[in-house]
Amino acid sequence: MSHLLHVDSSLRTEGSRSRRLSARYAERWKAQNPAGTVTYRDLAADPVPHLDATALSAQNTAPAERTPEQAAAHALTEALIGEVTAADTILIGLPLYNFGPPSTFKAWLDRIVSEQTLGKLGDKALVVVTASGGGYGTGTPREGWDHREPWLRHALSTLGVEDPAFIAAELTLARESPAMIPLGLGGAEDQSMSAALAAVDALP
Numbered sequence: 001m002s003h004l005l006h007v008d009s010s011l012r013t014e015g016s017r018s019r020r021l022s023a024r025y026a027e028r029w030k031a032q033n034p035a036g037t038v039t040y041r042d043l044a045a046d047p048v049p050h051l052d053a054t055a056l057s058a059q060n061t062a063p064a065e066r067t068p069e070q071a072a073a074h075a076l077t078e079a080l081i082g083e084v085t086a087a088d089t090i091l092i093g094l095p096l097y098n099f100g101p102p103s104t105f106k107a108w109l110d111r112i113v114s115e116q117t118l119g120k121l122g123d124k125a126l127v128v129v130t131a132s133g134g135g136y137g138t139g140t141p142r143e144g145w146d147h148r149e150p151w152l153r154h155a156l157s158t159l160g161v162e163d164p165a166f167i168a169a170e171l172t173l174a175r176e177s178p179a180m181i182p183l184g185l186g187g188a189e190d191q192s193m194s195a196a197l198a199a200v201d202a203l204p
Helices: 017-032 053-059 068-086 103-112 148-158 178-185 188-202
Strands: 003-008 037-042 089-095 125-131 165-169
Touching: 003 017, 003 068, 017 037, 017 089, 017 125, 017 165, 017 188, 037 068, 053 068, 068 103, 125 148, 148 165, 165 188
Parallel strands: 003 037, 003 089, 089 125, 125 165
Antiparallel strands: none
């Protein structure tokens, strides 16, 4: 039976473009896999604790010797890894905060990188849908300032994922930022979102 792991990380619930894109993909996936199952994890509503000394030391401590705190931290890590390894398809909704991913997403990723996953996820389909308030493409004033995709591609490659699908919507603040209002009036945000939705629909 097919299984989808759907991870959202935007702080916004209403008006989030990354959530809209990930929901679109999830709807299509469920239509194509009517007998499939979905695990949904919202890192904004239910953030994963950042990796700390307790969680890290638990990995190298025998189960019988773990403190209650270590046991709880290890159980969470194992649960998160289990969600990843059980999925055939992993879907990630990822906004841009201060030129990188939300810290909640980094906390989740830090938990799932382990001996159980390193180099072992190459058989999974992985889709990342992103949203950015500004424009960071080739020729823009802030070209290269969006560090999410290159960082995540490198991180995923250590897990064996060599060709994840990335779909981006940009200029989501075009109607909210005074400096970007001309772009908003020109429909740049709508064009970017429409293109991103079409790209989601074109995925296999």
